[in-house]
Amino acid sequence: PWQTAGIAAMEVGPALFFSLLIIAVSFLPIFALSGQEGKLFAPLAFTKTFAIAAAAILAITLVPVLMAWFIRGKIPVERKNPLNRVLARLYRPVIHSVLQAPWLVVIGAMLVAATLVYPWQRLGTQLMPPLEEGTLLYMPVAQNPAISYGESAALLQLTDRIIKTFPEVKTVFGEAGRAQTATDQSPISMFDTVVTLKQPDHWPAHISMNKLRDQLNQALQIPGLSNNWTQPIKGRVDMLTTGLQTPLGLKITGQNLATLNLLGQKVQAVLLKVSGTQTAYAARVTGGRYIVVHTDRAAAARYGVSVADVNRLVETAIGGKVLTTAVEGVQRFPVDLRYPRDRRQSLSALMDSRVAAPNGAQIPLAQLARVDMVNGPAMLTSDDSQLNSWVTIDLKPGTSIGTYVARAKRMLAHQVHLPPGYTINWVGEYQSMHRANQRLQIVVPMVLLLIALLLYLNFRNVVEVAIVLVTLPFSLVGGLWLVYVLHYKLSVAVVVGFIALAGVAVEFGVVMLLYLDQALQRRRARDALQNWHDLQLAIIEGSMLRLRPLAMTFTLVVVGLLPIMLSEGTGADMMKRIAAPIIGGMLSATLLALLVIPALYALWQRRRLRSQ
Structure with missing residues (x-):
């Protein structure tokens, strides 16, 4: 048993080691992510990398020893297993047909891979899928920054009453203004309303979260209010990271408040025409109302009152x-x-306020100072020593952020002309998406080169490396189409799923080529590799040996991930977008290993056979 285990380990050990190492390397792009996406997926990448690294070491050290210890007696032949017989009976005519016309299989694979263009152009993009918190946060902004406390309270009560009429709503709690903390910059014109929802089982039929938001937004079309919808945790994270209460917005930077206010109004008008905009609101950087007290020093001196007394x-x-x-x-x-x-x-009440003179007389403030109501900035915001104005954008549910920003940029470029010294920058999720894309565009090619190097160290053959890398896009077909059918957008979570799928597809290719190489070597050792027919028999032999372990891997991965696709709890939306590319891609990756790689291998070896 020790000798047999040693021979088996020498045959498949290097291929398995390099396959697992490639899977670990394929997760390197995740470590390059930063911000929210980096913090969210880094633990997954660390866990996967350490687990795969440990598996790679155990595959060539402990596993052969355990095999020699525990595998004893007569080992059943594979063909005696009824499932293996069924698989072999189904696969044998297929691989015979593949080897009869390998070029047709390769061309067919290329055509299937070309279909990726259709879903790719229609997927849409987003940073990360929403985590449904079971609660909505309604954050409208009054378009008049000088709104009074009484009017603000009346609007808040009105919106609360409207929201509470919906049967899906459990409780409503709203507040206006800001808390007594320096970290809350909300003016009195901004409302925060937490809408706690009932369990979806108690909702009316055919109502989804997006449809509910749509209905709430339609019911709350109140003149003077600009609606924004988010979720409590997500909204707070957005405000802490970007300063916006919405996932997407614009920052207009310049020197003059009046110009910033005018540009904000123009940008708002343009954005409201862009398809996908639910609401757009430009912050009113002017329009605030202030009470200013100007002390008349001469009048105050006549009564013996100091400026400090008035200020007190x-x-x-x-x-x-x-x-x-x-x-x-x-x-x-x-x-x-x-x-x-x-x-x-x-103002009249303030002017009638009394200031105590040194002789005890109560002097009206109107006789000591001038009290005026003046206009001024509602709130000053700055960044990099530049004044700025924010435009918040609430998109319709299901709108692709990447597609929306591309449309909005074109319209803004034609309809809004910036004076010298003024800039417009996109902030929020789009900014994070742009940062993630830039990093991935640098890291992914480097990782592919590293994978190619590892493949070469394993095969010591450029052609086999090319076979694995060239056929890799075909393995992604099933995953991309399933993501498209499920109406998911291309997000960081989906990219993580494709990274995991690519690692598994490379492993399939490496082990399949190992089995094919060994089958050819056995025939060459028996001097039974003389013509195209002998080559076909060798490829059939190697492919049939790989059939059972590949079917086991396919079954384990798909069955293991199906519970995620059927789950509905908190965080399920994120996990589904990781699992969907893997489940869909496993079918195309399996077909790649069983059909396309044998066809390419046959064409390559036939050419070598003819040149001998």
Whole structure:
């Protein structure tokens, strides 16, 4: 047994080692990703790489020893297994037909690979598929930045009531403005409404998440409000990474606020005409309203009142001043002193406010200062020492970000002319997609060269390396078509699935060529490789030996991934997009190993046979 195990290990060990090593190398592009996509998929890549590296080492060290220890007695012949007999009976006439016309098989494979153009042009692109959180975040923005607190509260209550009428909605909780924290920059014109949904089992029939969002958006077409829909976790991540409350937006940079405001309005008008836009809103960088108190120093001096006394009134009564802190257990609550809201928002009430003079007299503020209501910027935002204005874009469900941005760029280039010193940049998911694409365009060719080098070290033959690499696109056919049929977009998750599929397809090719080479060597050793007929018999022998392990691999991979495709829990959408290319591609990869590679191998060896 030790000698037999050693011979078997010498035959298949190097091929299996290099195959597993190539699978590990194929995951290198994932390590080049950064941002959200890098943090999400790096653990998967590390786990897969370490597992494959360990499997490659064990395949040539521990496994042969275990085989010699535990495989004893008479080993059953493969043809006695009923499943093997069925597979052989089905495959034998097929491989005979392939070898009768190998050129037709190769041409047919090329035509099938050419069909990739159709789904590729229609897939659409996105950074990552949405993770359904079971909750919606409705974030409308009032187009008037000088909206009052009362009007803001009325709009918030109105939207909450409309949302609650939908049977799919469990609870609604909305807020306007910002929390008492420096990390929240939301103005009073921006609302946050968390819409908690019931379980999908309790929804009316034929209602999906996208359709529900569509219906909610149609019901909330309120004049003066620009709607934005996202999810709580996703929305917070978007705001932390880009500053936008939507996955996609534009940043207009320049020096003059009035010009930025005008450009934002023009860009908004153009984007609303672009197919796929649900809402587009340009932030009103002007239009804010401010109360300015100008102290009349001469008038104040007549009453013995200082400018500091006037400022103290403004600071305390209008802005609010913390007098003390209430303690309740481990909690601390600041106690503020200031005028009620209706008094703070009335110019006449503010002008009637009293300032205490040194002699005890209460002097109206109107006699000490001039109180004006002036216009100004609603909120200043800057980046790289440049003022900027943001345009948020909410796309219709199912819209491809890559396709949408391409259309929008063309329309903006023709209809919006930028003054000197002003720029427009796309931010959000498109920016991350562009960054990921740039990195993959550099890393993927380098990885392919490394895979080619590993294949050459295994085969020591350029032609066999070329056979594996040239036929690799054919193995992706099934995966790409399944992704297209399922209406998935080309995202980082789908790319990860194709990377895993490519590794498995290369392994199929390497091991198939190993079996074919060994079959030829056995016939050559018996001096039974003299003509085309002998070559066909050798290829049939090698292909038949590879049939059972290939069928086992196919079954294990597909059956193992089917539960993912049937799952519906949180995170299932992401995992389905990784599994779909592998499941669909396993069929084309199997056909590649069983039909196309034997046909190419036969053509190559026939040419060598003729030249001898």
